[in-house]
Amino acid sequence: MTHSAPPTQGKTPAGDPAAPDDGRTARPGLFIGRPFGVPVYVSPSWFLVAVLVTVMFEGQVNDVADRPLSYLVAFAYAVLLYGSVFVHELSHAVTARVLGLPVRSVTLHILGGETSIEREAPTPGREFLIAFAGPLVNLVLAGLGLFLHAVLTLPDVALLLLEALTFANLLVGVFNLLPGLPLDGGRLVRAAVWKVTGRSRSGALVAGWIGRSVAVGCLVVGAYLATYRTEDGEGGFGWLALLWSALVASFIWVGATQSIRAERVRDRIPLLSARRLARRATLVTADVPLAEAIRRAQEDHAGALVIVDHDGAPRGLVNEKAVTATPQHRRPWVSAGELSRGVDDDLTLPADIAGEDLINALRRAPASEYLLVEPDGRVYGVLAVADVDRAFAGI
Numbered sequence: 416m417t418h419s420a421p422p423t424q425g426k427t428p429a430g431d432p433a434a435p436d437d438g439r440t441a442r443p444g445l446f447i448g449r450p451f452g453v454p455v456y457v458s459p460s461w462f463l464v465a466v467l468v469t470v471m472f473e474g475q476v477n478d479v480a481d482r483p484l485s486y487l488v489a490f491a492y493a494v495l496l497y498g499s500v501f502v503h504e505l506s507h508a509v510t511a512r513v514l515g516l517p518v519r520s521v522t523l524h525i526l527g528g529e530t531s532i533e534r535e536a537p538t539p540g541r542e543f544l545i546a547f548a549g550p551l552v553n554l555v556l557a558g559l560g561l562f563l564h565a566v567l568t569l570p571d572v573a574l575l576l577l578e579a580l581t582f583a584n585l586l587v588g589v590f591n592l593l594p595g596l597p598l599d600g601g602r603l604v605r606a607a608v609w610k611v612t613g614r615s616r617s618g619a620l621v622a623g624w625i626g627r628s629v630a631v632g633c634l635v636v637g638a639y640l641a642t643y644r645t646e647d648g649e650g651g652f653g654w655l656a657l658l659w660s661a662l663v664a665s666f667i668w669v670g671a672t673q674s675i676r677a678e679r680v681r682d683r684i685p686l687l688s689a690r691r692l693a694r695r696a697t698l699v700t701a702d703v704p705l706a707e708a709i710r711r712a713q714e715d716h717a718g719a720l721v722i723v724d725h726d727g728a729p730r731g732l733v734n735e736k737a738v739t740a741t742p743q744h745r746r747p748w749v750s751a752g753e754l755s756r757g758v759d760d761d762l763t764l765p766a767d768i769a770g771e772d773l774i775n776a777l778r779r780a781p782a783s784e785y786l787l788v789e790p791d792g793r794v795y796g797v798l799a800v801a802d803v804d805r806a807f808a809g810i
Contacts, residue, residue, distance in 0.1 A: 443456045443458060443520065443522045443524075444456035444457045444458035444459060444461075444522055444523075444524070445457045445458075445459070450505060451505070451508070451509050451512065452512070453505065453508045453509075453512070453518050453520065453521055454519075454520045454521070455501070455505075455520070455521045455522075455523075456520060456521070456522045456523070457522075457523045458522055458523060458524035458525065460524050460525035461497065461523050461524060461525065463525065464493070464497075464525050465490065465493040465494070465497070468489070468492065468493035468496060469486060469489040469490045469492075469493050470489070471489075472489040472492050472493070472579070473485050473486050473488075473489040475575065475579075476488045476489050476492075476572070476575065479571035479572055479575055480571075480572050488572055488575075488576070491576065492576055492579055492580070495576065495580055496579075496580070496583050497523055497528075499553060499556060499580065499583055499584050499587060500523060500527050500528045500587065501521070501523060501528065502552055502553075502556070503527075503528065503549040503550070503552055503553055503587060503591070504521045504523070504528040504529065504530045504549065505521060505530075506548040506549045506551070506552040507521075507530040507532075507545055507546075507548055507549050507599075508521055508530050508532075509548075510544055510545045510548040511530070511532050511536075511545050514536070514541045514544065514545065516532050516533065516534060516536065516541075516545070517532070517533040517534070518530065518531070518532050518533065519531040519532065519533055525662075527587070532545075535615070539605075539606040539607070539609040539610040539615070539618070540606070540610075542602060542605065542606040542609065542615075543602075543603060543606035543607075545602075546599045546600075546602035546603050546606065547599065547603060549591060549599050550587075550588040550589075550591045550592050550599050550600075551588075552588075553584045553585070553587045553588030553591070554584070554585070554588040554589075556580075556581075556584040557581050557582075557584040557585035557588060560577055560578075560580055560581030560584065561581055563577060564577055564578065564581065593629050594622070594625050594629070595622060595623075595625040595626030595627070595628060595629035595630075595667065595671060596619070596622045596623050596625075596626040596670055596671045596674040597626065597666075597667065597670030597671065597673075597674060598626070598629070598667065598670075601622040601623075601625065601626050601629075601671070601674075602622065604618065604621060604622040604625060605618035605619050605621070605622040606618065608621045608622070616678050616681070616682075619674050619675070619677070619678050620675060620678055622671075622674065623671045623672070623674040623675035623678075624671070624675070625671075626667055626668075626670065626671030626674065627667075627668055627671045627672070629667055629671075630664040630665070630667035630668035630671065631664070631668075633660050633663050633664040633667060634660055634661060634664040636660060637656050637657050637659065637660020637661060637663075637664070638657055638660070640656040640657075640660070641654060641656045641657040641660075680807060683807060684770055684771055684774055685769075685770045685771075686770075687769055687770055687773055687774070687803065687806060687807075688769040688770075688773075689764060689765075689766060689767070689768045689769060689773055689785075689787055689798050690766050690767060690769075690787070690795070692798055692799075692802045692803060692806055693766065693787050693795060693796035693797065693798050694717065694718030694719040694796050694797045694798070694799060694802070695715065695716065695717040695718060695719070695796050696717055696718075696719040696720065696721045696794055696795075696796045696797045697711050697712040697715045697717040697719070697720055697721070698721050698723045698727065698729075698794060699711065699720060699721070699722065699723070699751050700722065700723060700724070700725065700751075700752075701722050701730070701731070701750060701751060701752025701755065702750055702752065703750065703751050703752075704746065704747050704748070704749065704750060704751070705738065705741060705745075705746040705747075705749045705750065705751050705753075705754065706746035706747040707747075708720050708733070708751040709738070709746065718797070718799075719732070719733070719735070719784065719796065719797035719799070720732075720733035720738075720751055720755075721733070721786065721794055721797065722751060722752055722755045723794075729758055729763075729786055729788075729794055730755075730757065730758065731752065731755030731756055731757050731758055732755060732756055732758055732762070732784045732785075732786055732797060733751055733754050733755045734754055734755070734756060734783060734784065735783070735784065735799065736783065737754040738754060741754065756782075758786045761776075761779060761780030762780060762782055762784075762785050762786060763785070763786045763788055764776055764785050764786070764787055764788070764798065765787070765788065765789075765790070766787040766788060766789055766795035766796070767790075768787075773803075777800065777803065782800070783799065783800050783801070784797050784798065784799050784800070785797065785798045785800075786798075
């Protein structure tokens with residue numbers, strides 16, 4: 416039940432070096448549609464939750480419906496529950512798009528859902544509106560449920576579903592307003608501190624540390640509910656409450672920690688320089704045997720191979736992983752061009768690019784290597800994403 420912007424959450428801004436070079440990424444789950452132009456996925460973990468919710472809720476339903484109908488009603492509740500979560504996340508997505516921020520996807524998973532937004536809100540006001548949209552919708556739905564409960568006379572099964580959905584929306588809305596990242600309430604805190612201090616970093620750090628406190632609080636509450644007993648010995652939710660609270664607490668703790676780490680990573684971004692990280696490149700034509708190309712690179716003390724035409728114009732980058740994977744005895748019989756990838760405009764960067772501009776360029780076209788050129792078009796060298804990642808680890 417969070418929304419996220421990908422710049423630095425849980426990974427270096429260079430992206431995932433293991434991602435395919437063509438920029439495609441694995442789908443987060445089963446694709447179910449594109450409402451308002453936003454791709455929506457259901458994670459396989461949701462089906463596990465649907466089974467658990469069905470089994471747990473069936474115990475309440477069998478008082479008003481016989482089996483197997485009670486299981487069908489309980490499953491309907493699981494679907495409607497995540498329908499509420501879906502509306503929550505879609506509210507984030509639609510609000511972000513209205514405010515001019517591109518949305519990558521909405522994913523429903525074991526702990527609720529997540530809205531992936533391409534970039535962070537540029538102002539605290541927009542951050543506040545995007546974060547508040549989800550809980551607001553849940554609270555409105557809970558209010559609508561209370562109203563319908565008061566004015567309608569419904570069959571027992573329908574009344575039970577309405578009461579359960581009303582409570583679920585109230586719970587989701589209030590829970591997400593807890594004041595710590597990665598929950599929506601944490602983003603409201605971030606926006607408020609950002610507005611007061613003028614620094615989004617300060618807001619993120621404050622909300623991140625509060626998020627860690629919220630995680631500990633969730634664990635304590637879960638332990639209390641698991642062991643609570645009334646004077647007559649009844650009550651208590653047992654190990655299930657402790658397990659669920661531990662799962663929620665770990666989710667919040669990890670999200671808060673990633674937010675804090677993201678700000679520390681962001682502090683390092685201005686120190687990144689493509690020219691400083693570049694590998695010297697040896698220029699070879701596509702027909703040169705790989706063994707000979709490697710010999711020339713070693714002679715030049717170079718760390719990369721660039722394919723050029725007979726006029727010296729760059730035409731491709733030889734993939735380092737492909738070279739490493741080629742056995743020694745095969746290298747004299749494999750041409751360097753066979754292990755190369757063409758260099759289009761997205762994979763050609765100015766040698767002087769640095770900081771946020773460098774990170775944005777790497778995100779636009781994920782790859783393992785990029786060609787660096789001087790202003791006059793001469794090849795300066797090759798930038799490897801692995802070197803950017805190492806730079807983040809060592810700065």
